[in-house]
Amino acid sequence: MATAPPLGQSVGYGVVIGLGFLFAFAMILTTFILKRYNNEVQTSEMFSTAGRSVKSGLVASAVVSSWTWAATLLQSSGVAYKYGVSGAFWYASGATVQVLLFATLAIQLKRRAPNAHTFLEIIRARYGVVTHVVYIVFALMTNVLVTAMLLTGGSATVTSLTGMPTAAGTFLLPIGVVLYTLFGGIKATFLTDYAHTVVVIIILFVFAFTAYGTNEIAGSPGRIYDLLVQAGNAHPVEGNAQGSYLTFRSREGGIFFVINLVGNFGTVFLDTGYWQKAISANPTNTLPGYVMGGLSWFAIPWLSATTMGLSALALESNRVFPTYPDRMPDADVTAGLVLPNAAVALLGKGGAAATLLLIFMAVTSAMSAELVAVSSIFTYDVFKTYINPEAKGTRLITVAHTTVVLYSLVLAGFSTGLYYIGISMGYLYLLMGCIISAAVLPASLTMLWSGQSWLAATISPPLGLCCALIAWLVTAKKEGGTLSVDTTGANYPMLSGNVTALLSPIIFVPVCTYILGRPQKYNWESMYAIRKGDDSEVARKAHVNVEAVPGSTGNPMEEETKTTDQKTLERASKISKWLTVFMALALLILWPMPMYGSGYIFSKPFFTGWVTVAIIWLFCSAGCVIVYPLWESRATSSRVVKSLFKEICGKARPPIGGAVADSQHDSTASGSDTPVERLNEKAEKADK
Numbered sequence: 001m002a003t004a005p006p007l008g009q010s011v012g013y014g015v016v017i018g019l020g021f022l023f024a025f026a027m028i029l030t031t032f033i034l035k036r037y038n039n040e041v042q043t044s045e046m047f048s049t050a051g052r053s054v055k056s057g058l059v060a061s062a063v064v065s066s067w068t069w070a071a072t073l074l075q076s077s078g079v080a081y082k083y084g085v086s087g088a089f090w091y092a093s094g095a096t097v098q099v100l101l102f103a104t105l106a107i108q109l110k111r112r113a114p115n116a117h118t119f120l121e122i123i124r125a126r127y128g129v130v131t132h133v134v135y136i137v138f139a140l141m142t143n144v145l146v147t148a149m150l151l152t153g154g155s156a157t158v159t160s161l162t163g164m165p166t167a168a169g170t171f172l173l174p175i176g177v178v179l180y181t182l183f184g185g186i187k188a189t190f191l192t193d194y195a196h197t198v199v200v201i202i203i204l205f206v207f208a209f210t211a212y213g214t215n216e217i218a219g220s221p222g223r224i225y226d227l228l229v230q231a232g233n234a235h236p237v238e239g240n241a242q243g244s245y246l247t248f249r250s251r252e253g254g255i256f257f258v259i260n261l262v263g264n265f266g267t268v269f270l271d272t273g274y275w276q277k278a279i280s281a282n283p284t285n286t287l288p289g290y291v292m293g294g295l296s297w298f299a300i301p302w303l304s305a306t307t308m309g310l311s312a313l314a315l316e317s318n319r320v321f322p323t324y325p326d327r328m329p330d331a332d333v334t335a336g337l338v339l340p341n342a343a344v345a346l347l348g349k350g351g352a353a354a355t356l357l358l359i360f361m362a363v364t365s366a367m368s369a370e371l372v373a374v375s376s377i378f379t380y381d382v383f384k385t386y387i388n389p390e391a392k393g394t395r396l397i398t399v400a401h402t403t404v405v406l407y408s409l410v411l412a413g414f415s416t417g418l419y420y421i422g423i424s425m426g427y428l429y430l431l432m433g434c435i436i437s438a439a440v441l442p443a444s445l446t447m448l449w450s451g452q453s454w455l456a457a458t459i460s461p462p463l464g465l466c467c468a469l470i471a472w473l474v475t476a477k478k479e480g481g482t483l484s485v486d487t488t489g490a491n492y493p494m495l496s497g498n499v500t501a502l503l504s505p506i507i508f509v510p511v512c513t514y515i516l517g518r519p520q521k522y523n524w525e526s527m528y529a530i531r532k533g534d535d536s537e538v539a540r541k542a543h544v545n546v547e548a549v550p551g552s553t554g555n556p557m558e559e560e561t562k563t564t565d566q567k568t569l570e571r572a573s574k575i576s577k578w579l580t581v582f583m584a585l586a587l588l589i590l591w592p593m594p595m596y597g598s599g600y601i602f603s604k605p606f607f608t609g610w611v612t613v614a615i616i617w618l619f620c621s622a623g624c625v626i627v628y629p630l631w632e633s634r635a636t637s638s639r640v641v642k643s644l645f646k647e648i649c650g651k652a653r654p655p656i657g658g659a660v661a662d663s664q665h666d667s668t669a670s671g672s673d674t675p676v677e678r679l680n681e682k683a684e685k686a687d688k
Helices: 009-038 044-052 056-067 070-083 085-112 119-127 129-162 166-214 221-234 251-269 272-280 283-315 330-335 338-347 349-387 393-420 425-448 454-480 491-503 505-515 536-541 558-590 592-598 604-632 634-648 679-687
Strands: none
Touching: 009 129, 009 166, 009 349, 009 634, 056 085, 056 166, 056 272, 056 283, 056 349, 056 604, 070 085, 070 129, 070 251, 070 283, 070 330, 070 338, 070 349, 070 425, 085 119, 085 251, 085 272, 085 283, 085 425, 085 558, 085 592, 119 129, 119 272, 119 349, 119 425, 119 454, 129 166, 129 251, 129 272, 129 330, 129 338, 129 349, 129 393, 129 425, 129 454, 166 221, 166 283, 166 338, 166 349, 166 393, 166 604, 221 283, 221 604, 251 425, 251 491, 272 349, 283 338, 283 558, 283 604, 330 338, 330 425, 338 349, 349 393, 425 454, 425 491, 425 505, 454 491, 454 505, 491 505, 558 592, 604 634
16 A cells, blocks of 8 residues: 655755765865875875775774665665564674675785785786676676665665655765765765764664664563564464564575575675775774674664564554555565664654665765775776776876766666666665676685686686576576566575575686696786876875875885785784684574574563664674774874864964975886786696
8 A cells, every 4th residue: 555755855855965965065175174184185096095094993984884785774674574583683694794704805905916906906917808807897797786776775765755756866866975976085985984874873773772662662672572473473474483573493584594695795705895995994904994894784784674674563563654554565675665664653754764864874875985996997997907008197087087977877877777677676685696796706716826727717707607697597487487577586596596606616616727727826926016006196286295195106114014014914814714704603603503493482581682682782883883983093183173273273384295296206116007917828828
């Protein structure tokens, strides 16, 4: 039954456009202040890597914000609504381990290619042009799928809450993001990520304390427990132990867990945005940043779904629920409308407004990272590599800015088309693993194994993709009798495609390396020889010494710093391998599997403790990604504020980085083509 939106269209347009421009203005002002008082000139290096100097607190905040998509909040609540308490946990654990495991790759990246801008540069440095093009395609498919999910999920929520046309939402949501990304680059992404994370966590606390503390109908974990028992009796879940929503024994929930786990390997390991955050991090802060970020993020979908997904189940039999007396249609659940409906049931129009702000923050923060990622691919891996190898700072920045604008327009149109043919956020979320996960293993082995051959790295991803598409469509045809959005979007076809994509390279890589060729004896030198861009021209125009710009070339202390960083990274590499594997096993096996295997039905005290732990975990997350970044940056913040105050009072001029950059600045360490490993050619000939 159709229901009237709780908010007017004017509210929707005000939030989408007004807040977008507000963030853009704030970022322009911040960029100006950082340039004037902290030497942060918007060079091509700063745009793409933030000077490679971001500290662990801000890295953790950026990881949380970038991984908090619209799907994080909407899809997780949807699976909790369908499968109960297990759905919330399966979503959170199945998407946390990738970030934790990625910390090991991030450290290897900092060790072996400290000057890289994208992971695709690393692919080219080791394997050459053909392999480079293959991974460019997979990286862009990842970015397109993620951006489409953000826009389809975000616009559907805006439409549900305000009545704004969905097509308008897909075109208007990116406007503010494009503006502040153009002015601030990836540093803008880090700073706005922090602001977005603060807002998201505060709103989740409001939802949790309302549902489990103050709401007249729910108001306590015990009351929600009773309502969930009633819901399980009224409409038991097929495949759940005793049909209950309060158990981990859930057949369909388990299937979703595998799909979620497999699909998210692709979106972390192949999304240039995550590699760029690793590249942007200070080497000593890479491991703690990613570990803190991964563990902090876990609480967001877990508590969000445990609160909003279960509240929707508990309240849908009450007249406060928007679809009362009917249950939510499956199409609305797939579109991500469980959380908005639960928010309206709990808080009325205030809940609708909070959800609108929450989803706006989730969409815009993640999309900013996608824009910078795609612009970096086209700037460094396409334009500078194949079109104009001699391009320097100013030209590279122009290409990056142009890419940001064009990509946002193309994806807005693409997402609108998906909406009109009935493809929702939920469908894309399940599909992404089928499309991209075949490249996860070969891409990871490029950084981890010196023996992977050119043939294995080059043909495993497209072969895996073909196998995944065949498995997906054949299963859909067999299960559903026909191919349609409904049959191809069902759990079993998606499970087949996702698992085939991720695991098929386990066969292809050894066969191509040992049977069809021979292992490559790679020495990692060509990766280390990747060079930074030459930004001396940009710095000279800004009247700043290029050596004073964070992350610039030509710093006399650079070689000494690199030596120290390498020792730190080598130690962190050993720690990360054990730490991240242990935490992954804990979240995937040690914690959930005993409850799944036993078929345990939550008691009321156990459920109360479960909710309490989730809330405490979010408090710990707030400490890591809200409070700690402020403490960690206290010296820089204090210096900038003091300099700003002095200039306002007319007491002193701000520092501007010393002498103007010499036009003959030595660029021997920058601005040249990334060398391709010559040993590749010998290895390829040997393979043949």
